[in-house]
Amino acid sequence: STPVATFCALLRAARTGLLIKGGDVLESLASIKVAAFDKTGTITRGEFSVEEFQTVGERVSKQQLVYWVSSIESRSSHPMASALVGYAQSNSVEPKSENVAEFQIYPGEGIYGEIDGEGVYVGNKRILARASCQTDIVEHMKGVTIGYVACNKELIGVFSLSDSCRTGAAEAIKELRSLGIKSVMLTGDSTAAATYAQNQLGNILAEVHSELLPEDKVRIVDELKAGDGPTLMIGDGMNDAPALAKADVGVSMGVSGSAVAMETSHITLMSNDIRRIPKAIKLARRTHRTIV
Numbered sequence: 001s002t003p004v005a006t007f008c009a010l011l012r013a014a015r016t017g018l019l020i021k022g023g024d025v026l027e028s029l030a031s032i033k034v035a036a037f038d039k040t041g042t043i044t045r046g047e048f049s050v051e052e053f054q055t056v057g058e059r060v061s062k063q064q065l066v067y068w069v070s071s072i073e074s075r076s077s078h079p080m081a082s083a084l085v086g087y088a089q090s091n092s093v094e095p096k097s098e099n100v101a102e103f104q105i106y107p108g109e110g111i112y113g114e115i116d117g118e119g120v121y122v123g124n125k126r127i128l129a130r131a132s133c134q135t136d137i138v139e140h141m142k143g144v145t146i147g148y149v150a151c152n153k154e155l156i157g158v159f160s161l162s163d164s165c166r167t168g169a170a171e172a173i174k175e176l177r178s179l180g181i182k183s184v185m186l187t188g189d190s191t192a193a194a195t196y197a198q199n200q201l202g203n204i205l206a207e208v209h210s211e212l213l214p215e216d217k218v219r220i221v222d223e224l225k226a227g228d229g230p231t232l233m234i235g236d237g238m239n240d241a242p243a244l245a246k247a248d249v250g251v252s253m254g255v256s257g258s259a260v261a262m263e264t265s266h267i268t269l270m271s272n273d274i275r276r277i278p279k280a281i282k283l284a285r286r287t288h289r290t291i292v
């Protein structure tokens with residue numbers, strides 16, 4: 001009756017929108033001690049709104065800056081991209097992805113593309129280093145993600161975006177805590193944006209790690225495994241994929257997540273409701289008890 005119990009549990013989970021790829025995953029799920037959450041698109045909705053959009057210096061007009069940024073972003077599937085494309089359209093600028101050449105993604109940093117004969121970088125502080133841009137950055141905006149645009153080693157634009165936590169995120173983390181599971185945040189976003197999300201949640205995360213590259217997420221998952229025990233990682237982006245693979249249980253967001261995150265994960269959440277995770281852990285623990 002062991003396989004039957006497992007099968008029934010997998011089926012029940014699937015009915016609530018949780019695709020668990022095998023009975024051994026269910027077993028790992030039963031012993032989880034730590035849950036590591038990506039921020040953007042996982043704890044938060046990943047539905048950004050553009051707060052500010054400014055040129056820096058005289059290099060380009062605002063119109064041209066919006067055109068460049070939105071055209072290059074239209075090649076990206078990052079949650080920030082659709083907000084920037086939408087912003088352009090609502091300002092009567094039509095992004096043209098077909099005019100972008102040499103498009104590149106730098107996970108945890110931003111993107112690059114050539115447009116109108118110019119190489120343009122869009123992303124966070126790290127992308128400025130990649131663009132050999134020396135500008136000193138003063139971060140004056142609180143609780144938001146700040147984006148920079150660089151061209152010819154020059155800062156030519158800056159914008160800010162805000163996002164909000166998903167319904168049920170705080171509830172899910174509290175539920176995990178009642179199951180004896182510690183929750184932490186691992187984000188590529190700025191410390192200001194990470195702290196803002198932690199405050200929105202009521203400061204219930206045990207640890208917040210920000211400004212991480214994909215390999216930093218992997219390293220921290222490894223440290224959590226060694227220090228606290230079996231670790232679950234949940235994320236949506238291609239930047240989360242290596243950490244999802246490293247975790248004892250990797251969970252991807254199925255609605256808005258990237259394909260590579262789904263491929264490397266053990267579980268796909270077909271709804272965006274992260275309260276399904278503590279529920280699945282309870283189910284796994286019950287099933288495991290039935291088996292042993």
Ligand code: ADP
Nearest residue numbers: 039040076078108109110123124187188189239
């Ligand atoms: P998280 O770990 O919170 O999901 P990511 O690793 O996806 O965040 O992204 C980290 C940071 O890299 C973002 O906060 C943003 O500053 C920058 N970034 C990534 N992709 C893009 C993009 N397409 N356009 C602009 N900035 C980007």
Ligand code: MG
Nearest residue numbers: 038040041237
């Ligand atoms: Mg993410």
